[in-house]
Amino acid sequence: MSTTESASPASAPEPTQEPAPKKSSIGKRILTYVVGLVVVGAAFYAFNYFTSDVAQAKVGDCASVTGTSTSPEYKAVDCGAADVNYVIGKTGGTGEVCGNGYDEYTQTQRRGPKTKLCLAPLLAEGKCYAENVGGVGAKAVECNESAAFKVTKVVKDAAAPQCAEGEEPQSFPEAKLQYCFGAPA
Numbered sequence: 001m002s003t004t005e006s007a008s009p010a011s012a013p014e015p016t017q018e019p020a021p022k023k024s025s026i027g028k029r030i031l032t033y034v035v036g037l038v039v040v041g042a043a044f045y046a047f048n049y050f051t052s053d054v055a056q057a058k059v060g061d062c063a064s065v066t067g068t069s070t071s072p073e074y075k076a077v078d079c080g081a082a083d084v085n086y087v088i089g090k091t092g093g094t095g096e097v098c099g100n101g102y103d104e105y106t107q108t109q110r111r112g113p114k115t116k117l118c119l120a121p122l123l124a125e126g127k128c129y130a131e132n133v134g135g136v137g138a139k140a141v142e143c144n145e146s147a148a149f150k151v152t153k154v155v156k157d158a159a160a161p162q163c164a165e166g167e168e169p170q171s172f173p174e175a176k177l178q179y180c181f182g183a184p185a
Contacts, residue, residue, distance in 0.1 A: 055107070055115050059174055061088045065105060065119065065136045072136050074105055074117075085137040089175035090118035101170050103136065120172035125154040128184045147184035154179055 057063070062079035063086045065072050077084050089102055098104050098118035105117040121138050123129065128147035129138040141147050152167055155178040163169045163180035170179045 057088050057091055057115075057117055059088055059091060060176070062086065062122075063088065063105075063117075063119065065103075067136060069136060072105060074107070085122055086119035087122055087172075087175045087177060088117055089120045089172050089177075092116055101172060118174075120175040120177050122177075123151045123154065123179060125151050127151055143184045145184070149181045150184045152180045152182040 057076065062077055062081070062084045064075045064077045064081065064083040065086055066075075066083075067073040075083075079087070086103065090096060090098060092115075094106055094108065094114045094116050096116045096118065098116070102118040102120060105119055106115070107117075108114045123138060124140070127140050128143035128150045130141045130146065131148040132138055143150055153163065157176045158178070164182070167180045167182045170181060172178070
């Protein structure tokens with residue numbers, strides 16, 4: 001007798017199933033997006049802050065401000081530059097109070113620093129100036145009836161000057177700048 005072995009059909013190996021990838025929870029994804037947006041916003045703010053002449057300005061720095069009072073153009077310049085017309089007396093947020101005699105320059109960016117500069121005008125001794133109407137910076141004019149005032153004395157880095165009788169003192173202590181103003185002659 002012969003025995004025949006019956007060959008059992010080769011069973012195909014059962015395919016192994018990869019475990020399904022874990023789905024991150026919706027809360028984790030939202031948190032990731034929020035953190036990403038905060039990081040991008042902070043980077044944008046930092047870029048605007050560190051590239052802004054206004055935000056980087058310090059007391060005693062000089063500037064050239066041109067344009068009109070409703071649309072001024074600010075540019076940081078060397079104090080010896082030909083176009084310098086202001087020295088910075090105070091810096092701060094938009095709530096900063098500048099005080100008498102200072103011109104104000106406020107920069108508000110949608111996604112950046114909100115800065116106010118209190119600017120002391122740089123005027124020349126012996127010159128006459130017109131009343132500033134609609135522009136920025138005092139304009140030197142001939143010393144006649146069209147002039148608003150004459151600068152009789154300028155004192156830098158010292159105590160307030162002793163002005164002559166009939167002259168009006170103007171002091172910008174933070175900018176270390178004092179003037180005596182008189183009538184145009």
